[in-house]
Amino acid sequence: xxxxxxxxxxxxxxxxxxxxxxxxxxxxxxxxxxxxxxxxxxxxxxxxxxxxxxxxxxxxxxxxxxxxxxxxxxxxxxxxxxxxxxxxxxxxxxxxxxxxxxxxxxxxxxxxxxxxxxxxxxxxxxxxxxxxxxxxxxxxxxxxxxxxxxxxxxxxxxxxxxxxxxxxxxxxxxxxxxxxxxxxxxxxxxxxxxxxxxxxxxxxxxxxxxxxxxxxxxxxxxxxxxxxxxxxxxxxxxxxxxxxxxxxxxxxxxxxxxxxxxxxxxxxxxxxxxxxxxxxxxxxxxxxxxxxxxxxxxxxxxxxxxxxxxxxxxxxxxxxxxxxxxxxxxxxxxxxxxxxxxxxxxxxxxxxxxxxxxxxxxxxxxxxxxxxxxxxxxxxxxxxxxxxxxxxxxxxxxxxxxxxxxxxxxxxxxxxxxxxxxxxxxxxxxxxxxxxxxxxxxxxxxxxxxxxxxxxxxxxxxxxxxxxxxxxxxxxxxxxxxxxxxxxxxxxxxxxxxxxxxxxxxxxxxxxxxxxxxxxxxxxxxxxxxxxxxxxxxxxxxxxxxxxxxxxxxx
Numbered sequence: 001x002x003x004x005x006x007x008x009x010x011x012x013x014x015x016x017x018x019x020x021x022x023x024x025x026x027x028x029x030x031x032x033x034x035x036x037x038x039x040x041x042x043x044x045x046x047x048x049x050x051x052x053x054x055x056x057x058x059x060x061x062x063x064x065x066x067x068x069x070x071x072x073x074x075x076x077x078x079x080x081x082x083x084x085x086x087x088x089x090x091x092x093x094x095x096x097x098x099x100x101x102x103x104x105x106x107x108x109x110x111x112x113x114x115x116x117x118x119x120x121x122x123x124x125x126x127x128x129x130x131x132x133x134x135x136x137x138x139x140x141x142x143x144x145x146x147x148x149x150x151x152x153x154x155x156x157x158x159x160x161x162x163x164x165x166x167x168x169x170x171x172x173x174x175x176x177x178x179x180x181x182x183x184x185x186x187x188x189x190x191x192x193x194x195x196x197x198x199x200x201x202x203x204x205x206x207x208x209x210x211x212x213x214x215x216x217x218x219x220x221x222x223x224x225x226x227x228x229x230x231x232x233x234x235x236x237x238x239x240x241x242x243x244x245x246x247x248x249x250x251x252x253x254x255x256x257x258x259x260x261x262x263x264x265x266x267x268x269x270x271x272x273x274x275x276x277x278x279x280x281x282x283x284x285x286x287x288x289x290x291x292x293x294x295x296x297x298x299x300x301x302x303x304x305x306x307x308x309x310x311x312x313x314x315x316x317x318x319x320x321x322x323x324x325x326x327x328x329x330x331x332x333x334x335x336x337x338x339x340x341x342x343x344x345x346x347x348x349x350x351x352x353x354x355x356x357x358x359x360x361x362x363x364x365x366x367x368x369x370x371x372x373x374x375x376x377x378x379x380x381x382x383x384x385x386x387x388x389x390x391x392x393x394x395x396x397x398x399x400x401x402x403x404x405x406x407x408x409x410x411x412x413x414x415x416x417x418x419x420x421x422x423x424x425x426x427x428x429x430x431x432x433x434x435x436x437x438x439x440x441x442x443x444x445x446x447x448x449x450x451x452x453x454x455x456x457x458x459x460x461x462x463x464x465x466x467x468x469x470x471x472x473x474x475x476x477x478x479x480x481x482x483x484x485x486x487x488x489x490x491x492x493x494x495x496x497x498x499x500x501x502x503x504x505x506x507x508x509x510x511x512x513x514x515x516x517x518x519x520x521x522x523x524x525x526x527x528x529x530x531x532x533x534x535x536x537x538x539x540x541x542x543x544x545x546x547x548x549x550x551x552x553x554x555x
Contacts, residue, residue, distance in 0.1 A: 015261065015268040015555060017057060023271045023555035024053040030278060030548035033541050037397040038281055046274045052166065053267050055117060061109050062260040065118065065142045066253060067101075069164060070173035071184050072148040075204040078240035079173060080104070080145040083250055084126055099156050101146050101163050106257075107139035118166055120144065137254035150184060168262040171249070172201045176209055179221050189228045199233065200252060201225055207239035268555045275552035282546045286539040287392040289532060293385055298520060300382035301527055304371040305417035307519045314426055314515045315508040322507065325434035326500035328493050329445040371414075383407055383531060390535050398542050405534035413530050420522035426515050431507060437500050441493055448489025454482035 028050045031043050068076045081087050084104045102122040105111050115123055126138075146163055147156035164170060172189060189199075203221055206214045218235045225233040236252070238245035256262055302308070324332055371379075387406040391399035408416075458473060474481045 015264045017264065019555050020053060020057065020264050020268050020271070023268065023275075023552045024050050026548045026551035027271055027275055030275070030545045030552060033548060034278070034282070034545040035541070037395075037401050037542070038278055038545070042274065042277050042281070046278060049267075049270045049274050053271065056166075056263060056267055059114050059117060061111065061114060061140075062263075063105075063107075063109065063111055063114055063140050063142050064169070064257045064260070064262045065114070065144065065167045066256070067144040067146050067164060067167040067170040068173055069146050069149055069160065069170050070204075071150045071175070071178050071181060074148075074173045074175040074178065075240050076148075076173045077145055079202070079204055079238060079246070079249075080143065082240045082243060082246045083143060083253070084124065086124075099147055099153065100159065101144050104141075104143045104145075106141040106143075109140065111142060114142065118144075118163060120163070137258050138250070139257070140260070141253060141257045143253075149187075150181075168266045169256060170199060171253075172199060173204050174201065174221060175205045176203070176213075176217055179203060179217065180224060185224055185228050189225065189230075199225075199230055200249075201230075201233055201235045202245075202249060203235055203237045205239060205241075206237040207242045207244060271555055272553050275549045279546070279549045279553060281395050281397070282542060282549065283393045283395060283398075284546070285393055286543055287390055287394075288539065289386055289390050289535065293382075293389045294527075294532065297382040297386055297527055297531065298524055300375070300378040301417060301523050302520055304375045304379045304414075305421050305519075305523060306371070307421070307516065307523065310421060310426070310519060311512045311516045315512040318508040318511045319501070319504045321430070322434060322500065322504035323497075325430070326437040326441060326497065326504070328497040329441050330493075379413075386531060386535060390539060394542060398538065401538045402535055405538050406531050408530045408534075413526075416526045416530055417523065420526045421519060424515075424518050424522045426518075428511060428514065433503070437496060440496060444489040444493040444496065446489070447485045448493065451482040451485025451487070451489060455480075455486060458482070 027046055031038065031046045031050075034043070068080050070076045080102070100122060101118070101120045102124070103115055103118075103120045104124045104126050105115075106126045115121075144163060144167065147153075147160045149157060149160045149164075151157050151160070174184075178184065201221060203214070203218050209217060214237050218237055222233050222235045225235070236245055236249055238249055240246070383406045384403075387399070387403040390406075391402040394402065476484045
């Protein structure tokens with residue numbers, strides 16, 4: 001197994017340019033879909049990683065950037081000079097000595113664009129392969145000597161941390177005195193290992209220890225690095241003064257450069273790390289809204305929109321209209337004097353087309369009474385249950401987004417409900433039996449009138465003593481035909497009117513059920529447009545964010 005470790009990261013060779021680009025695009029898509037429901041610091045870090053991937057992969061060349069990082073007095077600069085083979089970095093007793101990064105470049109490939117991106121101004125081109133030509137294979141290596149990560153100068157620490165975010169891998173240089181410093185491990189090593197950075201640890205200045213003490217320090221440092229998150233870290237012992245361990249370190253660097261994949265490995269690790277951080281702010285699924293919750297919402301909205309009032313008015317209007325067709329002709333005129341229920345609600349138009357601006361004005365509204373406090377409370381409770389049900393498995397920010405989506409602002413919901421009621425046709429074709437019964441009623445009424453006139457004629461003839469002139473009254477059994485016509489027409493008309501009223505009650509129920517279905521369909525459209533669709537959009541965004549993060553984390 002290679003001594004260059006990347007905490008819980010995939011093998012560098014497994015990451016292709018195409019997969020890395022696709023993962024970065026997925027990470028960008030996740031940030032875009034997640035929006036403000038994802039924490040701002042992680043969003044900003046994800047954006048920086050996406051930009052870094054684009055910038056680093058856009059630079060020509062296959063250079064591998066290695067940084068020597070460590071605390072003050074660890075001997076980074078001396079080790080840097082030993083690897084380069086010349087006194088390139090400044091070494092002195094004044095601390096901190098290194099204030100800006102210094103780069104040593106192996107190979108003839110152009111590296112200016114890469115160093116400009118890294119922000120490294122001090123550059124040194126290494127001729128040959130090192131002292132005595134001991135180790136080859138460093139062509140393409142860019143070695144950086146960084147400022148001390150624990151420098152008393154804030155600017156030096158900031159510069160070291162900035163460059164560490166950009167390098168492909170780093171060599172952590174420690175000395176026997178400060179290798180266990182808690183601040184160093186907690187603030188730097190642990191953080192970078194969580195980022196998935198490729199790391200190699202070096203215990204420098206080993207010449208100051210006996211072989212037994214050096215072995216114990218190496219084992220202790222390895223234990224601390226494992227606690228920091230590195231898997232089975234390898235620790236080399238070196239001495240820049242005597243040169244011990246330097247050839248082995250140079251060989252390890254040569255192995256890393258030979259693969260030409262460390263840059264993509266570091267970028268892929270950063271993508272995985274930030275995707276993993278963001279994945280903590282999404283759940284594994286979305287509960288959605290079940291049929292029972294949706295039905296409760298529709299019932300509450302129907303009550304608030306006055307649908308029961310309208311349906312009751314439809315039934316009463318049906319019975320009144322039926323009475324005008326099938327009622328007793330001698331009294332049906334009185335029904336026309338009563339106000340029709342739908343007309344009183346201003347819902348009697350057969351082809352209603354109301355614009356949104358009309359609905360928002362007083363004259364464009366129906367005359368339905370405003371919803372009662374109980375109806376408004378039922379809507380509030382139903383929308384809250386929709387939000388609670390849909391966000392049952394979501395993190396708090398996503399749940400709050402669902403709750404906002406389920407509560408349309410201002411009077412928009414009330415206007416939409418009123419428009420739905422006003423815009424729903426509440427009329428259907430009159431039943432044929434109305435006309436049949438109406439025709440029978442007119443026939444019975446005519447018979448009664450004929451009988452009355454017939455009897456009146458005979459009464460007038462008797463008063464004028466014209467009995468001898470008038471023909472004999474025909475009879476039907478023992479009853480005169482005029483009496484049969486009069487009484488039969490009146491009584492049969494009354495019986496038929498009662499029977500028609502009884503049938504109209506059944507028809508009114510059917511008509512009310514039909515209109516109730518129409519109104520509830522209109523209410524369902526409003527519920528979907530104003531409440532359920534916004535909630536579904538939030539859930540879809542959550543799902544898209546989760547899937548994009550999953551793809552990004554799989555690089």
